[in-house]
Amino acid sequence: SDTVELKWTFWKPVALDGPVTLLVDGLEVAGAQRQTGAVSIQVSEDVRIRRLERKERFVLPVSVRDLKSFASLRERLADGAIGQAYRFFRQPFQLTLQLTRLEPVWSVDPEYRLVMETDSGDRVRVRLTAAMAISVHRGSLSEVPVVWKDRAGWQIVRPLLEAENGDDSEARIVLAAPRKQTFVLDFQAERTFATDKLVEIDLPRLTAPVVQPARLAVITPPNVDFQLEPAPDEHVRWVNDDLAAEGEGDGALATMPFARTQVFELGPRTTHVSGHLTVHPQRIEVGHVVAVRWNDGRLSVQQTLEYFIRHVPVTQLRLRVPDALRGAVSFSVDGGAADAVSAGEPAEGSGELLRLTFNSPKLGQLTVTVLFDWPLPADARRDEGFATDIPLVGVADGIVTETVCVVxxxxxxVVEMDEERFGGNRLGPLRWSRTGETTALPLRFVPGNPATDTFHVSLAMIESRFDWSRTVRQTAVFEMQGSASTLRLRLPADSTVHSVVWDGETLSDNRIKRRSDASGVQLVLALPQPSTAHGDNPPAVGGPPELRTHVLELRYLQRLPNRASLRFPLAGLTLEPPRFEQRIATTQVTWSIVLPPNRRLFSFADEWTPDFAWRRVGLFWYRLPVYGLGEVWQQLQPPQSTAGTGVSNRYTLVAWGRLPALRFQAVGDGLLVVLGAGASLLVALLLTRVTVFQHAVALLGLGTCVALLHLVFPQQIELLLQPAAAGLLLAILAVLVEHRLTNVPDFPSPPASALQGSGSPGPQAAWDVAMLPGATPSSQASAEAIPR
Structure with a gap:
C-alpha cells in the first residue's frame, strides 16, 4: 500500500523561428488498474503556448486551482509559475500544443553628455558619453539594434558590447545573457571639431518599440561657447542651464573648473544636433585705483587692482615693480595676505617681475592690493611745498582700462596734479582719472588751507527765460562738492544780480562783493561756515569737508545787445554762463531755454546735446523735454514770469566736462511756415509744370538731397517737416482744383439753320444733325449738333 513516486525529465530542443506544433503523449504504465493525472504548463515570458485540437480524447482543460491536490505542484502554484492545467483520465492520451515566440516589449530612456575641451589651435575635442536605460516590459531581450550614421567619424573609447551582423551605421548588440528587467548600456567616444563654424553631431539611437525623450547635457569650459541651432523639424527644448559640474558622473569634469552645463530635451526621433562652436581667448581687464594719504612726513600709497578675468582661469598673476620700490611693497589678494616671488626681469623697461600664485584657479573678479610708503624729496619743505613723482606697480598680465587717483x-x-603729464583730467576735488595705465603720479603739494580750491561742480543747471524785450531772466543752480570760505564768480556784462542763495540761505549784501568792468560782473562770495550758519547740524551731505555737497543758486537779469532781439524773424544769440574764477571742475551742465510764443529753437552749437524729443500733442508735433532738471531744480524752481507772456516753449540742452557758452538761433513761426511750406510748394510746382522734372530720377534726386541736408542740418530739417507737409497739401489741393476746372466739356453751338431745319449748309461748314436716343423729328431743336 506504499506510494512510489517516479520522476522522469525529458527535454527536446525546439527552434522557434515561427509557430511550432508540439505533441505531448502520455506515459502508459503496464498493469496499472487506473491511470489518471494532470498536465501543468509553466508560464513563459518568451513563448506563447496554446492548445490546437479541442477534440482529443481523455484530456480536459481545468482550472489551475484544481492542481492543489497534487503535492508536487503546490510550490509552483504558490509562485504563480503555472499558467495552464489539464486533467487526463486514461492512458494513452495526446495533447497538441502550438509554441509561438513572443516579441519582447521594451523601452529605452537615452541620456547623452557632450563634454567639450579645447584641443589645439582652433579645434575642440568633444567626448560623447551615451547611457541607455533599457526597461523590458514583456519577454526577454537578447539583442539590441543600434543605428548610428556618423559612427565612422568617432574614436570609440569605451565600447558597448561586441556588435555583429551589422556595418558602421547599423548593428545589433548581442547581450551576454537575455535580460528581463531594467539595465543600462553605456559607452564613450571622442572626436575633434573645428571652431567658428556650424558643427553637426549625430547621436547613436536604439530602435526600441518605445523611445523616451532624450536628455542632452552639453558641458563646456568657460572659454568655449556652444550655441545649439536645431533644424525646424527637430524637437529640441531647453531644460536647465548653469548646473553644477560636480556630480555629473564624468571624471574629466574634475579637471575642468568653472564648467558650464546646458541641458536640453530631445524628441524621440531627434538624434541630430547642430550648433556653432566658438573658442574665446583669455581676456584680463584691470581697473586701477590709487589712493594717496599724507602720513606724518611721508606718503602712504595704496593701489587697488580690480581684475576681471574672462574665459580662461588663471593660477598666477605677474606684476611689474619699479626699481625705486624693490623690497618696499606688500601684497594682498581679496583681503588675504599673499606672497610674491621673483619672476625675472621684464621684457621692456627696468625693475623686476613678481609672481602671485593662487591655491585654486581664479575666474571673474579678483582684487589685488599693493601697499607701500613713498618718502618725500630730500629738499622738501612744508612752508614751500614740493613736487614728487610717485612710481606705481604695473600690471604684466592684462590690460588696464582706467586709472583713478584719489588723494x-x-x-x-593743497594737492595739484600735472594733468598734461598724467594724461587725464580732473573728476572732482582731489580726484583724477585717465584711460589706460600710468607708471607714475606727478603730484605737487602746495602749502595752504586744504579746503581751498577743492570745489567740484557735479551738476550745473541754468534756466534762461526770454520775452519780447532784450532782458533775460537767468537762474543758475550748482550742485558742488567740497569746502571753502570764499567763492569768486564772473557774470556776463550788463548783468544785475537779484539774489544769491547758499545751501538754502540767502546771502546778505555784506557777504557779496560786486565789481563791474567791460568783461563782466565779478562776485566775491563770503560763504557761511557750517559751524556758524547752521549750528552743529549742517544740511550739507558727506563726511569730510572736501566731500560735502552744497547748493549755490544765482538769480540775475542779463541785458542783451540790440542785434540780439527776438523780434527779428531769425535771431542769433549767445549766452555766457556764470564762470568760477577758481579752478573748479564741472561734470554736467543742463541749460534750459524758455522762448516766448511764436518763437522756436532753430539751431544750436555742436558742443551741446539735445535733451528733448519730438512728441505729438493734439494735431501737431512738439519738442518736449525728456528727463527734466531733477529734484533740486524742482525745489528751486523760480516763480513764473509776469502776466502777458503767454505759453512758452522750453528746450533743454546738456553738455559734459566743462561749462561752455550757449550759441543758438531762434526763428519765428511766420518765417518757419514760409521756408517750409514755400519750399514744398515750389518743388511741387516744378514737378507738375516743368516737363524735365516729371521723371522718377527727379524724385530720387529730391529724396537724396533731403537726406543729405538732414545729415548736415538735422534740427533744421526736422523743424521744417511740418510746414513742408502743409505746403505739400496746398500743392495737391491746387492740382486737384486745376484738374477739375480744365476738364469741363466745351461744345460748339450749331448754326441757326441747322436748329430750324431749313436751308442748306453753306460752303464754310457742314453739319449733321444727330438725333438723341428717343428723339423725334419734331424735337430737332434739342438735338446735339456734331461737326464733322
Missing part, C-alpha cells in the same frame, strides 16, 4: 588725506597742503 584721501592731503594733510596741510
Amino acid at each position: 584721501e588725506q592731503p594733510g596741510p597742503f
Whole structure:
C-alpha cells in the first residue's frame, strides 16, 4: 500500500523561428488498474503556448486551482509559475500544443553628455558619453539594434558590447545573457571639431518599440561657447542651464573648473544636433585705483587692482615693480595676505617681475592690493611745498582700462596734479582719472588751507527765460562738492544780480562783493561756515569737508545787445554762463531755454546735446523735454514770469566736462511756415509744370538731397517737416482744383439753320444733325449738333 513516486525529465530542443506544433503523449504504465493525472504548463515570458485540437480524447482543460491536490505542484502554484492545467483520465492520451515566440516589449530612456575641451589651435575635442536605460516590459531581450550614421567619424573609447551582423551605421548588440528587467548600456567616444563654424553631431539611437525623450547635457569650459541651432523639424527644448559640474558622473569634469552645463530635451526621433562652436581667448581687464594719504612726513600709497578675468582661469598673476620700490611693497589678494616671488626681469623697461600664485584657479573678479610708503624729496619743505613723482606697480598680465587717483588725506597742503603729464583730467576735488595705465603720479603739494580750491561742480543747471524785450531772466543752480570760505564768480556784462542763495540761505549784501568792468560782473562770495550758519547740524551731505555737497543758486537779469532781439524773424544769440574764477571742475551742465510764443529753437552749437524729443500733442508735433532738471531744480524752481507772456516753449540742452557758452538761433513761426511750406510748394510746382522734372530720377534726386541736408542740418530739417507737409497739401489741393476746372466739356453751338431745319449748309461748314436716343423729328431743336 506504499506510494512510489517516479520522476522522469525529458527535454527536446525546439527552434522557434515561427509557430511550432508540439505533441505531448502520455506515459502508459503496464498493469496499472487506473491511470489518471494532470498536465501543468509553466508560464513563459518568451513563448506563447496554446492548445490546437479541442477534440482529443481523455484530456480536459481545468482550472489551475484544481492542481492543489497534487503535492508536487503546490510550490509552483504558490509562485504563480503555472499558467495552464489539464486533467487526463486514461492512458494513452495526446495533447497538441502550438509554441509561438513572443516579441519582447521594451523601452529605452537615452541620456547623452557632450563634454567639450579645447584641443589645439582652433579645434575642440568633444567626448560623447551615451547611457541607455533599457526597461523590458514583456519577454526577454537578447539583442539590441543600434543605428548610428556618423559612427565612422568617432574614436570609440569605451565600447558597448561586441556588435555583429551589422556595418558602421547599423548593428545589433548581442547581450551576454537575455535580460528581463531594467539595465543600462553605456559607452564613450571622442572626436575633434573645428571652431567658428556650424558643427553637426549625430547621436547613436536604439530602435526600441518605445523611445523616451532624450536628455542632452552639453558641458563646456568657460572659454568655449556652444550655441545649439536645431533644424525646424527637430524637437529640441531647453531644460536647465548653469548646473553644477560636480556630480555629473564624468571624471574629466574634475579637471575642468568653472564648467558650464546646458541641458536640453530631445524628441524621440531627434538624434541630430547642430550648433556653432566658438573658442574665446583669455581676456584680463584691470581697473586701477590709487589712493594717496599724507602720513606724518611721508606718503602712504595704496593701489587697488580690480581684475576681471574672462574665459580662461588663471593660477598666477605677474606684476611689474619699479626699481625705486624693490623690497618696499606688500601684497594682498581679496583681503588675504599673499606672497610674491621673483619672476625675472621684464621684457621692456627696468625693475623686476613678481609672481602671485593662487591655491585654486581664479575666474571673474579678483582684487589685488599693493601697499607701500613713498618718502618725500630730500629738499622738501612744508612752508614751500614740493613736487614728487610717485612710481606705481604695473600690471604684466592684462590690460588696464582706467586709472583713478584719489588723494584721501592731503594733510596741510593743497594737492595739484600735472594733468598734461598724467594724461587725464580732473573728476572732482582731489580726484583724477585717465584711460589706460600710468607708471607714475606727478603730484605737487602746495602749502595752504586744504579746503581751498577743492570745489567740484557735479551738476550745473541754468534756466534762461526770454520775452519780447532784450532782458533775460537767468537762474543758475550748482550742485558742488567740497569746502571753502570764499567763492569768486564772473557774470556776463550788463548783468544785475537779484539774489544769491547758499545751501538754502540767502546771502546778505555784506557777504557779496560786486565789481563791474567791460568783461563782466565779478562776485566775491563770503560763504557761511557750517559751524556758524547752521549750528552743529549742517544740511550739507558727506563726511569730510572736501566731500560735502552744497547748493549755490544765482538769480540775475542779463541785458542783451540790440542785434540780439527776438523780434527779428531769425535771431542769433549767445549766452555766457556764470564762470568760477577758481579752478573748479564741472561734470554736467543742463541749460534750459524758455522762448516766448511764436518763437522756436532753430539751431544750436555742436558742443551741446539735445535733451528733448519730438512728441505729438493734439494735431501737431512738439519738442518736449525728456528727463527734466531733477529734484533740486524742482525745489528751486523760480516763480513764473509776469502776466502777458503767454505759453512758452522750453528746450533743454546738456553738455559734459566743462561749462561752455550757449550759441543758438531762434526763428519765428511766420518765417518757419514760409521756408517750409514755400519750399514744398515750389518743388511741387516744378514737378507738375516743368516737363524735365516729371521723371522718377527727379524724385530720387529730391529724396537724396533731403537726406543729405538732414545729415548736415538735422534740427533744421526736422523743424521744417511740418510746414513742408502743409505746403505739400496746398500743392495737391491746387492740382486737384486745376484738374477739375480744365476738364469741363466745351461744345460748339450749331448754326441757326441747322436748329430750324431749313436751308442748306453753306460752303464754310457742314453739319449733321444727330438725333438723341428717343428723339423725334419734331424735337430737332434739342438735338446735339456734331461737326464733322
